[in-house]
Every structure is written in C-alpha cells, then in structure tokens.
Amino acid sequence: MNSQYFAQYLLNTGMLSGDEVKGMLMKSMSCKPQLPLLAMYQGLVTARQLMELGVETAAFAAAAQEKGLLTKSQVQNLSQAVTGESLRFAQALLDAGRMDYARLAELFADYREAPVRPVKEAVARLADGSLDKELEYYNAYVEIFMRSLIRFMDTPAVINVFESLLDSDEQTRIVSQRLSGDLSMVTGLFAADDTFVEMARRYSREDIQEVDELAVDSITEFLNVMNGLYAIDLAKRQMDVDLELPRAAKNQKPVGSHQLELRIDTGFGSFVLVLATDEFVLHDLT
C-alpha cells in the first residue's frame, strides 16, 4: 500500500468529508502509530483479536505476548517500524473515535485492492473528461508534487475534489513557472497570504512572518525544485524541457489553456496547484 494516499482514498470514496479529512490531517501531524494498529496493519493480529484483547494501548504488548499473538521479537520490530502518512492518519481516526479497528481493517483491504491510484483518480475527477493527452502529464506531475509536500513542507496532504479556492476574496499570491521544449506546461501555486507565508516558512525553515521578498522567493524556489524533479522524470521518457524564469503576482487569478485547478488541503491550510499547457494570463481578482 502506498504510504501516504490513504486519506486521499477515503476522501475520493466519500468515506470522509473534505472537512473531516482536513481536521484529521491536522491531527495526524502529531500522531504516532501505536503497536496495536501497526500489528493489525502488518497482518500479525486481526481486528477481532484486538477487540477481544480489549486492553489499553500501553498494555497491548504484554497482553498480546501473554496470549501468544505476538512474539517478543515481533513487538521489538513493530516498535522500530518506519511508518508512513497513511498509518499516522489511521491512528488519528482511531484516537478521535471516528473509526474502530474493524472498520479500518476493512478500509485498508479495500484500499489495497483499489484499481486506480487515489491521486490519479482525484486528478481524473477534477479534469472531468475535459483533458486529453495532457492528463497523463498532469498526473505524473501531481504525483511527484504530492509526494514532495511531505519531504519539503512536512505535511500530509490531499487533493480536495469537492471545492475550489481560486475565487478567494482574501489577499492572494500566485507564483508560476513555464516548462518549454518537448512539452509545454505551466505550473502555478495560488494561496491566500496567510497560507502562502506558512508554506514559505516550512519550505525555507526561516522565520518568515509576512509576504515579503523572502516569502515569495521561497515559494518560487519550491516550485522551481518541483518542476526540476518533473523535468528529470520527463528525461527518463526521453523528453527534454527547459525551465523558464518564474513569475509572481498579487491578487491575480490565472487563466490558461487546458487548465486544471487542484485544491490541496494540508495540515496547515489549503492552496491551489494550477496546471495549464501555456502561459497563464493573469486577471485581477475583484
């Protein structure tokens, strides 16, 4: 199972609402998956066995060994297991009482058997049949982007397939960069000022308090790095692209050809990833 798209799967399938997912993403940022969940996830115990054991998390290891469900070395291995975003999210659901082990076990099983990757499904749903060959390129980009959010901004994230943010009445910023060559594509990040600042702070690890030159520069650099990673991915498919100079604007809405707008919900706020096949025309947000 992919280590970070469980939340996206639950959102796509309507198991959780957009607001619930957003709340849980926030909670999951401080969650540590506990031994019972890890043991169930790895197939060492079933949900029924966990329910029957009926002990608090702290007493689980001793009780499970006493009942012969786990060996000492299995407990040690679980304690040292590297966990991903999906498990943190599942633990947040358990801690909030939103789901129990039995329900989670069912959902993990369904998720493992899902025919389409959740991010790809979300992109296809937002495109709603309006995109042709560019959909393949957008998909590849979005998967790289979503993976990178954890790495560079230390946040789990989902694509909110139900809402948009581009018509915000708040103060907003947009940064964008064009890729040209064997593929023409423009990528942009659009956010309200407070989210923009938080993104800048997380990416730069600097104490940024307002939308200043360093904040804009940080988000521009983040987008540039994303596009670089995508350019390398394209190079593996024998496609050569150049990255052009990034642009930044205030209170402007982007409009481009074959445009796709993805609202990204994170643990700290929401922003929009905008993709198009040619340079955005910027319109005043009034």
Next chain:
Amino acid sequence: MTRKLKILISDDSKLLRKKLREELEKLDCEVIEAENGKEAVLRDLQDKPDGVILDIVMPEVGGIEALQVIKEVNPDIPVIMLSSAGTPQKLMETLKLGALDFIQKPYTSAQIKRAVDTIRKKVPQHE
C-alpha cells in the same frame, strides 16, 4: 596559513543564496554573491574568486551563457552548476562547456562539502 577559499555563488533566489552562504561559511569559505549571470561574469572579473557555483535559470544572462563567458576568460576556474534543471541533457551540455560537476537542487550539505573539496583541489595553494 592559507587564505580562505573565495567562492562566487550566482543564483536569482535570495533564499538559495542565503542558505548556500551559510553552508559555505561553515566550511570556512569567503562568499561573493551574484543575482544573475551578468552579475556573475562581472564579479568573476572583479573579485577573482577561486571557484564558482552557478544556477542555470537566471534573469538577464542565464547560467549556461555565464559559464561560457567565465570559462573563456578564465579556462582554469572550477565551476560547479547548481540547478533544479538537472536533466542528463543539461548535465552533458554544462560538462562539455567546462563545468566540473552538477548538483541537483535541493542540495545536501554533503554535496556542497564535496563541491568545495573539488574546488579546493583545483586551487594550487589550497591543495
């Protein structure tokens, strides 16, 4: 006592220059900054750095053109490219023009240390 290694960093990103300066100063280097390729060429002529770390996508004059000019003026100067556009094509193009190495953004501290070591080896009094 050997003098500090003088490194010119050229990148249009203020954040990148700030972070890179911090890395290089930790490695006991003296740092000169340029915001674009044109300024990089001028600073190279004026300040005579021991080595250059160059971004590719920059306003006015890009990193590849700057690399060409810098190497024409001073063929022996070690130049390391540091860019997000680290495709095999860009790598080959810059190596052919005389760059010593290519670091893909985001860089690690270890990569910057290696770059400094590479520059140091090319500068006689720092060998």
